[in-house]
Amino acid sequence: MELDQVTLTLLLTSDVHGHVLPINYATNEVVPLGMAYAATHIKRLRKENPNLLLIDNGDSIQGTPLTYHYAKFRNHLPNPMISIMNHLEYDCTTIGNHEFNYGLSMAKKAVKESLFPWLSSNILDKTSQEPYFGFPFIVKKMNDVKVVILGVTTHYIPNWENPLHIEELDFEDAFLSTKRWVEFIRDTEKPDLLVVSYHGGFECDLENGKPTEHLTGENQGYQMCQEIEGIDLLLTGHQHRQIATTINGTYVLQSGFHAQNIGKATITLMRDSHNNWCIKTIIGEVTSLANEEPDEEVLKLVCKNELETQLWLDEAIGKIEGSMLIVDSFDVRLNEHPMIEWINRVQMDAAGVKISNTSLFDNSSRGLPSFVTMRDIVSNYIYPNTLSVLELTKEEIKEALELSASYFRINEDNNIVVNPTFITPKPQHYNYDMWEGIDYTIDVAQPIGQRIIKLSFHQQDQNGPFLVVMNNYRAGGGGNFELFKNKTVVKEILTDMAELLADYLQVHQVVKACVNNNFTVINSNKDSL
Structure with a gap:
């Protein structure tokens, strides 16, 4: 039976930076953050919403003593952050700038271990000039609705990263890459819903458009909303902000950092007179995870890593x-x-x-x-x-x-x-x-x-x-x-x-x-x- 209306749920994490357990490693005091909290929330919403997309916006594998200890002493074993994301059945993630902090080999190992694709249309192989990690975008079919998710990364990475970590890579301007790929996807894939997951933020005030930083190109989210037609939902990150709003007809979501919050977009589509899907509403929110209980399965996944990290920290x-x-x-x-x-x-x-x-x-x-x-x-x-x-x-x-x-x-x-x-x-x-x-x-x-x-x-x-x-x-x-x-x-x-x-x-x-x-x-x- 053909449906006349479908509601999809999209969940967003971003800039988790290796935070799994709800602790401050400086003191081991409990703090309300981490993927153990996010997992409880995600699993509950997955039961409630069969049409659910789970997306990460990047900067996941670096940032805590847990990830540092893994990179230095346990990197012959599976990456704990990837084990968690596989367990939670992420649909995709976007390459973030901090993915390269432990070297390109560590980033490639994380990609290889993942049961989901890593997206970035503008991080290119220096030789072939093709997307280095293989996937500029993915296509998902949900209740006859065709969803395309395009990944793009701030191209400012060479200004921060150790050159040896990125010597095989070129970084195309994120705005130009997004514009070209959105046009290509609209022409060839004809999606019912086009999502851009951009590991970058906003260079201008969201309300009045005035620049809020030197226009270096590090953040181009506002320009994307103003000058690129065809983006239905723009997922952002990098700036560690909480955003759920519309800019020039494009819905924008950013979910904060360290898994203190999670972003959610509820997208309702209905058929028009030609039997094509059209977007009726997109309603977004950023929800605190402070009231969740940590997920026991996630805690077990990192139990040995955490124990060894704690022993090392107390040396x-x-x-x-x-x-x-x-x-x-x-x-x-x-x-x-x-x-x-x-x-x-x-x-x-x-x-x-x-x-x-x-x-x-x-x-x-x-x-x-x-x-x-x-x-x-x-x-x-x-x-x-x-x-x-x-x-x-x-x-x-x-x-x-x-x-x-x-x-x-x-x-x-x-x-x-x-x-x-x-x-x-x-x-x-x-x-x-x-x-x-x-x-x-x-x-x-x-x-x-x-x-x-x-x-x-x-x-x-x-x-x-x-x-x-x-x-x-x-x-x-x-x-x-x-x-x-x-x-x-x-x-x-x-x-x-x-x-x-x-x-x-x-x-x-x-x-x-x-x-x-x-x-x-x-x-x-x-x-x-």
Whole structure:
């Protein structure tokens, strides 16, 4: 019997970043997130909705000590995140930018183990110029409704990733690839419902269209909605936001991060006078998973991985003399902190250079206690960054300092606060760097671009050029540091920073917490009152 109306349910996860168990690995406290919670929700809705699509939007296999430990010590075994996604019967996932953090071989292994396709139309084989992972899109038939899902990935990955991890790949402009493939799919497949799963976000305010970031091409979701016809549902991610709305006739969904929430779109289609399906309504929502109970089957799937991870995290490494604890993350950026000083000094030691920069990556970082374990290291240095040494001029270093100085602004009470552009639409506190090996002063009262009022170098030659060590994300231009992009890399240290920090502690056993106060942040308007 032919149906006149069909309702489909689409569930979306994105930016899970390896979170399975509902715990904070820094403290092992229970927190309401993770795939164990998502699994309970997914299984219940699958029973209630026979016409269900389950899609992940990318950045699934990296991000927690569990995934880090697996990548470093257990990668000869099945990937725990893929085991979970296979168990939950995902229909597809999109390649995210963090899929490459552990190297291309790890990404390929994850794809090979998956019982579902990995989509990306614009990540191309450098030789053949065909989609590297094989699937630009998939076709699903559900109650005589033809659904096509196209995958596309932010093409900004070369600005962040270790070049060795992506040397076989080319990255086509995500917008151009989406436009071409949507036209091709509409012409050849004639879908009843066309879904684009884009691991990227929005470059403009969703309501007024005003740019919310430098238009680098990292996020092109708004442009896709405005300039590409034929997308019925645009699934997004990367920015860790919660979005369920319509933009220029295209329904947009983004489900947050770390499996704290799940996105849901209910799509109702009905037949027209020519017996063709047409979309009647798309209703979206983002639902918190905080009230769910963890799924026992998922917990069993990662039980051994988790046990070994916890044992590894509790391994003692060394001792801090003094305090490297972080009480106030904002104060760390205003006044030099022993933790930042130490990270910079480890970077300089590993690279054999005299200038370094680093960030406080996460506002929840607690710093290091007196007796340090691996748990403390990986909870504070949360990314698998390697190091690059660039040769920079004095002018280029000053330009980079000016970019970091834009992190601050003066509020109505004449106090220094965080510039809102580093908070909305996505928190980007990690794009404020603190430097070692130079002396500098930031005056937040001055206009952006003119805030470095003092700059001097510890080495005798004040004119340069200078060798500077930084993480590979920044060296590739990540965080709008375009001036570093395409600079000659003098040296690379390909050991993860977490390992370098742990090795340094194990060798020295005791590290003294100290600062040399080589930078200051002032408000000359207030200081002159």
